[in-house]
Amino acid sequence: MMMVRKSKGIGERHQKILDFIQEYQRKYKHPPSIREIGEGCDISSTSVVNYYLDQLEKNGYIERDRKISRGLRVTGANISVDTLRIPILGPIAAGIPLPELQPGVNYLTDNEANAVDVARNLLPPKEKGTDLYALEVKGDSMIDAMINDGDIVVLKRTAEARNGEMVAVWLPRDNEATLKYFFKEKDRFRLQPANPTMEPIYINKDVPLEIKGKVVMVIRKIETYAA
Amino acid sequence: MMMVRKSKGIGERHQKILDFIQEYQRKYKHPPSIREIGEGCDISSTSVVNYYLDQLEKNGYIERDRKISRGLRVTGANISVDTLRIPILGPIAAGIPLPELQPGVNYLTDNEANAVDVARNLLPPKEKGTDLYALEVKGDSMIDAMINDGDIVVLKRTAEARNGEMVAVWLPRDNEATLKYFFKEKDRFRLQPANPTMEPIYINKDVPLEIKGKVVMVIRKIETYAA
DNA sequence: CTTGACATCGAACGAATGTTCAGGTATCAT
């Protein structure tokens, strides 16, 4: 039979230590010592902290420089405390459905290739980053939203939108994924292109319309240069 | 008379220490100890290192957490080794001249308000970041380059451009600053808007034309949401 | 030449910190 306490992966206490390290790092700009972790996590003995740290290292949650004071750092999602790693879940294009978002799931990845790193101070200070994801724009279909082929759009997961926010929507009726400014009117939705010279689209409220998230940031990398 | 050795601000040795700390941090992911700095900078005594560290701290070049092992970090330009702080030199708009760039000068700033922080891995690996600067787009004049009011364009300082690169140019003839794809043809330059539906501008080679830099990245922050 | 600010050295001290170990306790499968 399976033991209850043994949760193969990470336990409550592991998580607490992990959280403590990150919070400490953010607060003091340097990692905590073993003893400080002990105090912060109600562990009386340094050897126990060491014990957990070893496990966290084995499972790849942290890196340690043994013998070096405060030589530990959490690996994974974020390359530094000042940066958020936002996963690129897939492409967004006119004719293909948007990737499904499991509500409440974190899409954190430590795979640099499938993520963009964004400095924290480019986002609102309260932004935790857990419900952010990114899509890579394919094709010119978003051109009326001032968004180009190859651009990366960062979105915040939401099912509702306030007027004036730019949202990613899926229109089953037209088999269309698009980025538009969103306005709720009497009995219809108005999807307004960012480009002021273009006309809005009107969608009656009885027509299905899925809001997949609101746009938080657009990043366009120009690759035609070498450093 | 002024003494020669005393250079009020920062000396050669201070700089060496500063460089060493940054290089060490990049390499080992944690700050060096006093003794390691000594070895790396050919200083035989820890007290001398401490002596210089004190001065660097007084002048605001580094921060120290006394008593804490390896508790020092360089302040200023970059919030972390994984991030480049790129100064926003000013606005770019149709009718106003571009900010003058002193060749060879670094515009590094520690003022967060006048800079954007960009994760290093969003730029080419060799990019040192010293000749990067950013401009904030004002108005809709760049709309044909798929660039909106309020966007931040990151540029690499250069006076020459290769065909196909997007550059910031100043056209004294038309009193116009603009962002366009650059092509050199027989005896004229072709400035091609990013928006494929728009027509290029042709400039004869005898017409003055100042290339201020090539576009490396465009960042659009959408502020209409709260975390 | 003397003085004093600055720079450097070497050594010693003590606090901070990672490591190790000998033993405890609880839970669970057999």
Place this chain on the structure above:
DNA sequence: ATGATACCTGAACATTCGTTCGATGTCAAG
């Protein structure tokens, strides 16, 4: 019951590391 395994304790130990201090060298001003 029993042994295995995970979890935990307390203490001692060995380094690492920041700090301090007295001595020395250098150079420009008085």
